[in-house]
Amino acid sequence: MTDIKLISTPQSVEYCIIEAPFACLGLQTELVEGSLMISKIDYLPLGSVGLSPGNALAKVFVKQCARYFIDAAAIFDLPLKPTGTVHQQKVWGAISGIKTGNTTSYGAIAKGIQSGPRAVGSACGANPYPLVIPCHRVVSTQGIGGFMGEDNPGFYRQIKVWLLKHEGAI
Numbered sequence: 001m002t003d004i005k006l007i008s009t010p011q012s013v014e015y016c017i018i019e020a021p022f023a024c025l026g027l028q029t030e031l032v033e034g035s036l037m038i039s040k041i042d043y044l045p046l047g048s049v050g051l052s053p054g055n056a057l058a059k060v061f062v063k064q065c066a067r068y069f070i071d072a073a074a075i076f077d078l079p080l081k082p083t084g085t086v087h088q089q090k091v092w093g094a095i096s097g098i099k100t101g102n103t104t105s106y107g108a109i110a111k112g113i114q115s116g117p118r119a120v121g122s123a124c125g126a127n128p129y130p131l132v133i134p135c136h137r138v139v140s141t142q143g144i145g146g147f148m149g150e151d152n153p154g155f156y157r158q159i160k161v162w163l164l165k166h167e168g169a170i
Contacts, residue, residue, distance in 0.1 A: 016053040017044060018062055021069055022162040023155075024048040025131070029057050030081060037081040040128050043148065043159055065131070072167040073100045076132045083128055087115065091123035098137040101168045105141050125149035136163040144170075 012031040017024050026042035036057045053059045060078065067074040084092065090113045098104055106117040106124070113120075124135040125148060136159070139145045147160035164170045 013039070014054045014058065015051060016058045016062075017048050017051045018053070018065065019046070019050065020065065021166075022159050024050070025065065027053070027058055027061050029055055032081050035079065037079045038129065038132070039081040039083075041130055041132060043130065043156065045155065068131075069166075078132060080129055080132065084123075084126065087113075087119065088123040088126055090115070091120050092127060092129075092133045092135075095124070095127075095133055095135050095138060098134060100134075103137050103139045103164070103169050106138055106145065107141060109138060121146060131163075134163075136160045137167075137169065 013028060014030075015026060015028045017026050019025075023046055024044040026040075026044050026048070027038065028040040028042075029036055030039040031037075032039075036055060038057065038061065053062050057078070064074065064076050064078065068076070091109060094109045094112055106120045109115075110117045110120045120138070124138050125146070127133050127135045127148075130136070130148065136147060144157065144160060144164070146157070148156040150156040161170070
């Protein structure tokens with residue numbers, strides 16, 4: 001009979017859920033070519049069942065979130081899994097340059113990257129790293145605008161309002 005050895009290796013994909021002042025955050029980390037990276041951040045309803053961070057990167061994310069919830073000017077410095085189309089990456093790059101406490105419009109970003117406001121809105125809605133890539137700082141010229149693909153008042157827009165108030169933008 002052959003002995004079977006179990007080798008302990010890190011899981012390639014892990015997920016944790018933490019509480020935030022406005023909802024819960026789901027974080028997915030993934031090994032990408034040997035490097036641990038964030039592959040997704042989700043906004044989840046309050047009361048979602050928590051899952052403790054299971055790796056060093058998730059623990060760093062939790063610490064950086066805690067710092068941000070105390071001081072909105074705190075900077076996120078986390079490795080993000082490369083994803084998205086070339087256009088989405090341009091939009092997300094422009095969004096990353098919006099300073100805490102400031103907003104810009106979909107139209108202004110569109111003008112800066114030679115695109116259209118609706119295409120910018122679609123890229124914002126497809127952002128897999130909300131909070132870290134602060135798409136909540138992009139607003140409509142007629143008001144707050146949508147958030148996470150939601151154009152009407154609801155769960156995601158409440159989060160956008162909370163984040164903008166926390167950062168002193170509204």
